[in-house]
Amino acid sequence: MSSWFRRFRWPPDAQIAVKTAAAEEFGLTVTARSAAGDGYGTAAIALTPRLVHDHELTVRVSSASAAGRLISFKLTARCPTAPPVPNGPTLTTSAHNEVLCVKTGTSDPAPKDKNSNAVGLYHVTPGTLNGVLESARAAIAARSDRFQCGLTPNKLAAFMLSIGYREVQAEYAVRPDPSRSPMALSRRDVGRNGRLKNSDGTFAETVEQFHARWAGYETNRQMHLYSDDRREQGPPRAFFHPGVGLWQLDDAGDPDDGWVMLNHGQRANTGAGLNDSANDDSGGEVVASHLAERFCDDPGGVVAVGVFMKQWHACSPLKCIEVYNNIYLDGTDDLYVTTAHDAGRYSAAGGVSSNECRWSDARTATPIVCFVYDTQHPQGWTDSAIPATAARPPDTGGLGSSPYALPFVSFTHDEKRFAVFPDSILDSTEDAVDTTRYKAVPKTGNARKLAKTWSTGSYNGAVLEVRLCREPDWVVADGGSCGWVSVSDAQFASLMGRP
Template identity: 25%
Template structure:
């Protein structure tokens, strides 16, 4: 029996397919990003002209060189395989678990790691330069709200609109969300008469880096095997914590780009056109409306005060942020902040 995607999720997925899911983290040129023995990119310099658009950069740098093997974090690969196999088993078209896995991960290299290095679950978009993403009071250069997060670049303008940054970095949760999305779109195309190649392109429509065939290339290569890389965890270096905020304890995550696991070219100061955020905390605030909170301690950002930014679920960060002085946050796990 075919397992149905829950109607609210299916509606969101179909709607989001026409939105800008991927936020153009603007991966480096493969020639400029050498791959180390652990499959981690070295830093690189952005040499693109100011006139070159983020989409142009994405498409120009999407192709993984033929002489580079495809690497992927061992733990994230385990989650991707589990999610893909579950969807393949109940799909309403014929697709193997192996093909569903390749379909699910093929876009990650063109999107965030075209050197072939293991994509980082922590990846922060670096080519969104809208002024509204910065602290309007300019209290510190690292007070920057990256709208696209993770190896799949879940963006607040699309599929990531109801995810916090921490949830988008969670490779298990992201794989469980995206597997039904890509398999459903693939089967929709197959069942209307598309070829398998056409159906794969339809499944990847939301990813800019896939528009000229780079993801078909990585798909075919992934079918022949991916090299697992140890040392890349479920959250890619983000740390689960407990935080005290406004009179209550919350699950929270501490995100420090310096601790990124996997391809970390984007964490370098020259790794993109936008600033890179100073270390920040992420909390999901549930209530009458769900809100993503990103919180910077003064000790982390260098500002004279704590600073916070709030984004309601469903809002695009480019137009929907509210910045304010932070009321105080205590990291109960690490005993830092206003404890």
């Protein structure tokens, strides 16, 4: 699929804005400029469709010198009918995944479980599917042995997806649906043991007795994940999750693994990062490059990848390979997945959005890339949906679960990974008025072990500012409706789309 653009003529003072189902899918840009001589202006709209379907675009023109208008039209993206590589395979829409230009898979029989029952199609959001394939292509392209290795993007994507179905277990069950969200956050850093059990495995205490028994228990390292380093003191949902994303990339990993140094927004991204190349600035890139290395460098191939996957607890001993064998149709190099249940969910990071940030003082000469991690609007399933049962409902998302963080801002600066919880979001959901909380963790540090990394109100005397747009769903020419907003501003929550 190739880039596409369209030009229009407007009054010279017109404000141009474009709205799509997901600007992220296109890399959409809008440029407005005046034309010489005829009294009209021109607007150029450029985009590159990444998924195969009908794309609805709406263009809004507002001008002081002419009546405003809305123009809607469709762009239909289709797979090429001729081989993109001479003598290579003709690409069509997959019989299974429906949205990407991959080889058709029709000859492989449906996978079956150990009881010979057919396994259903694995649900995945279009954004996640596109993201893992993007990372897989980048990882393979970066290898000098890519033509000898025998690893295809679909095969590598199947390895990557299989981990997510085990690590992010829908309602504590491993099953092909619903689609897992790349925005998923770790929920087992509770700082407490489980409920007491009888010898036959039944519970010996109620949920209420369990929470009463551990109330105020602060002698373990998990307390540093809570704001103010105390579970019972600060806003409970200003919580720093050490495990992030489809692969639950965790602070406890080895820094050499690459993901430890990534912030929350980067770990959630299943795609190829901000510069679309394999330089390990996203969770997708790191996981894809590690799995490709194991498959290509070790003669064990699939078995070697399965052994490597054991570092994910949910994959041991070879559980993720079982899922991989269901997802990957070896005979046709196709993926046994469906996106039919997740129309419109095009974010490769599960709904995490990329923004620009800066400090209120002069310490940032240029803006910092940051991410708005809106946990209350995930694309795909997260276990935030598990009902609360604790004495403090905002504190836990279920039995023995850690808090589920409120929306926060994630970024890296000065060799530290930050999570910032704006006070207007805390105020709207907690019992009392709260002040913005900042947590700064060294890039290679484990947040569980680091005390005194929380700050209240500001960080080293400065307040974080985020460039937000008053119309977040529209891409506006020249950034006319965007501006810098302090996380301490009472309007911050509404400007980022929160109620």
